[in-house]
Amino acid sequence: xxxxxxxxxxxxxxxxxxxxxxxxxxxxxxxxxxxxxxxxxxxxxxxxxxxxxxxxxxxxxxxxxxxxxxxxxxxxxxxxxxxxxxxxxxxxxxxxxxxxxxxxxxxxxxxxxxx
Amino acid sequence: xxxxxxxxxxxxxxxxxxxxxxxxxxxxxxxxxxxxxxxxxxxxxxxxxxxxxxxxxxxxxxxxxxxxxxxxxxxxxxxxxxxxxxxxxxxxxxxxxxxxxxxxxxxxxxxxx
Numbered sequence: 622x623x624x625x626x627x628x629x630x631x632x633x634x635x636x637x638x639x640x641x642x643x644x645x646x647x648x649x650x651x652x653x654x655x656x657x658x659x660x661x662x663x664x665x666x667x668x669x670x671x672x673x674x675x676x677x678x679x680x681x682x683x684x685x686x687x688x689x690x691x692x693x694x695x696x697x698x699x700x701x702x703x704x705x706x707x708x709x710x711x712x713x714x715x716x717x718x719x720x721x722x723x724x725x726x727x728x729x730x731x732x733x734x735x736x
Numbered sequence: 737x738x739x740x741x742x743x744x745x746x747x748x749x750x751x752x753x754x755x756x757x758x759x760x761x762x763x764x765x766x767x768x769x770x771x772x773x774x775x776x777x778x779x780x781x782x783x784x785x786x787x788x789x790x791x792x793x794x795x796x797x798x799x800x801x802x803x804x805x806x807x808x809x810x811x812x813x814x815x816x817x818x819x820x821x822x823x824x825x826x827x828x829x830x831x832x833x834x835x836x837x838x839x840x841x842x843x844x845x846x847x848x849x
Contacts (some may be wrong), residue, residue, distance in 0.1 A: 630776065655837065664826065665779075665840040711778055724769075724838055726778035 623648045625714050627727035634702050635735050642697040642730050644712030651717040654695040655724070656686055660708045668710070671695065682706070707734045738762055740841035742827050748847045749817040757812040757844050759827030765839070766832040768810035769794070770802060772823040773843070779826060785810055786832070817848045 628643035646652065656668040669680025676688040686697045695712060712727040743758040759768065766787050771779040781794030783802040791802045799821060801813045810829075814821060824845050828838040 625778075657840075664842045667837055670837055724779075724781070726780070728776055728778045 623714070623716055623725050625712055625725050625727035627710075627712055627730050629730045630728065631731050631733070633733045633735065636704055637701050638734075640697070640699040640702045640706070640732070642710055642712075642732075644695045644697065644727060645693050646695070646712075646714045646725070647693065648714065648716045653715040653717075654686075654688060655713040655715070656680065656684070656695075656697050657711045657713060658708050659711065659729075665711065668697070702732075702734050704734050704736050706732060708732060740827055740829055740839050742825075742841040742844050744844060745842065746845045748849065749814075750849055751818060753817050754813070754815050755817065755846075756814075757825055757827075757846075759810045759812070759829075759841060760808055761810075761827075761829040761839070762808065763829060763839065764807070765829035766807070767830045767836075767838075768804065769828040769830075769838065770800070770810065770812045771826045771828065772796065772821075773826060774823050782812065782825075814846075817846075819848045822846060822848045 624647050626645045654671040657665040658668045659665050668684050669678050671678045671688045679685045684699050688695050709729045709731045711729045714725050740761045769784045770782040773779050780796050782800050785791045785804040788807045803811045824843050826843050827841040830836040830838045
């Protein structure tokens with residue numbers, strides 16, 4: 622079955638530290654890849670997405686992610702986190718299998734940034 | 737442009753009661769989705785719709801029914817609520833096609849006692 626794995630369930634960082642959140646998926650075909658963020662008490666917002674082309678994609682608020690096809694990975698990075706980045710981050714994958722936009726989510730990584 | 741809205745924001749039900757959650761979108765999206773979010777499990781798809789008058793089952797459809805009588809609305813019903821249905825429910829919508837991102841509503845927090 623298709624699945625998405627996020628390696629870290631909870632991450633605690635100090636402000637200005639660098640961030641890398643891991644995401645791996647299990648699907649051998651073409652995929653679209655997404656990172657969504659959910660700030661406390663809010664709905665999911667799109668951080669960035671990869672459809673094709675340059676495997677290094679840049680999103681909002683200084684986030685970026687790199688698609689490594691050979692590793693089935695799409696890790697999220699930010700060089701210097703801020704307190705306002707405290708949120709839950711979800712990796713999601715849409716496999717190209719026809720039909721609707723089937724979006725498979727990882728379990729999420731809860732990030733806490735301390736001042 | 738309100739995007740995706742959900743009604744109500746919070747609800748407490750007793751076991752066996754029924755209720756309907758309403759999702760509305762004003763972006764003229766063809767596809768609409770209902771997810772539930774549980775701690776440590778991410779979001780799981782309950783039902784989805786690829787157009788007015790059509791619905792289909794997702795990953796966890798048991799205990800839920802849906803209807804899409806109008807393109808802009810997608811209703812999620814619980815006929816006989818169970819404590820296992822305590823969750824946060826998110827509606828989403830997207831344009832037709834494989835490469836379309838989904839836009840999410842603010843969520844409904846449902847507690848079944």
